[in-house]
Amino acid sequence: MGITRFATMSDGNYLAPLNSFRRHEARLRRAQRTMSRKTKFSSNWKKAKARVQRIHSRIGHARRDYLHKATTTISKNHAMVYIENLQVRNMSRSAAGSNDAPGKNVRAKSGLNKAILDQGWFEFRRQLDYKLAWNGGWLIAVPPANTSRTCPVCGYVSAENRQTQARFVCIECGFEENADLVGAINILARGHRVAACGEPVQSDRSVKQEPTEAI
Numbered sequence: 578m579g580i581t582r583f584a585t586m587s588d589g590n591y592l593a594p595l596n597s598f599r600r601h602e603a604r605l606r607r608a609q610r611t612m613s614r615k616t617k618f619s620s621n622w623k624k625a626k627a628r629v630q631r632i633h634s635r636i637g638h639a640r641r642d643y644l645h646k647a648t649t650t651i652s653k654n655h656a657m658v659y660i661e662n663l664q665v666r667n668m669s670r671s672a673a674g675s676n677d678a679p680g681k682n683v684r685a686k687s688g689l690n691k692a693i694l695d696q697g698w699f700e701f702r703r704q705l706d707y708k709l710a711w712n713g714g715w716l717i718a719v720p721p722a723n724t725s726r727t728c729p730v731c732g733y734v735s736a737e738n739r740q741t742q743a744r745f746v747c748i749e750c751g752f753e754e755n756a757d758l759v760g761a762i763n764i765l766a767r768g769h770r771v772a773a774c775g776e777p778v779q780s781d782r783s784v785k786q787e788p789t790e791a792i
């Protein structure tokens with residue numbers, strides 16, 4: 578899951594960023610400003626408020642539609658999906674920079690935009706989970722530690738492998754690839770180990786039932 582690519586799959590496919598908010602952002606801000614200038618509870622204020630709400634709901638519709646199409650396609654074509662077990666709280670903390678990935682999208686992740694993205698990630702995972710379940714499949718959340726700085730070819734782990742947000746270059750063997758794709762490949766490999774060797778698994782569904790059933 579990311580900013581420039583909403584989600585990257587281990588086969589190299591990816592989902593475009595959720596920019597429906599950005600497209601409407603300027604209009605929403607204008608409408609909010611207009612509303613703030615009206616006398617509260619006056620009829621002009623009510624009109625302005627209705628406009629703000631209309632823009633909000635249009636943004637929501639576009640986002641839901643996009644996520645439903647994406648999760649339906651994935652769940653129809655895959656029986657088992659591994660996803661990085663990202664906590665929304667961790668995402669906002671890492672915006673300022675962490676050891677794993679120095680923050681390069683602080684602005685993109687801040688404020689309203691960030692809240693929308695967080696919601697998108699949460700909703701994406703929620704839809705994938707129940708749609709896979711409908712089709713008899715599984716969504717398994719995998720701990721993402723080091724997946725962005727491990728070389729999928731030689732296994733070398735270093736923060737230096739990830740010199741920019743977008744590009745992964747292994748300083749040991751020279752393997753070069755899009756950083757989000759590398760993360761997805763590592764999540765898949767870790768997911769397979771979870772499934773094969775019984776490494777601890779985290780799935781909202783399996784935790785409530787018997788954890789071993791997921792394996």
Ligand SMILES: [Zn+2]
Nearest residue numbers: 728731747750
């Ligand atoms: Zn390497």
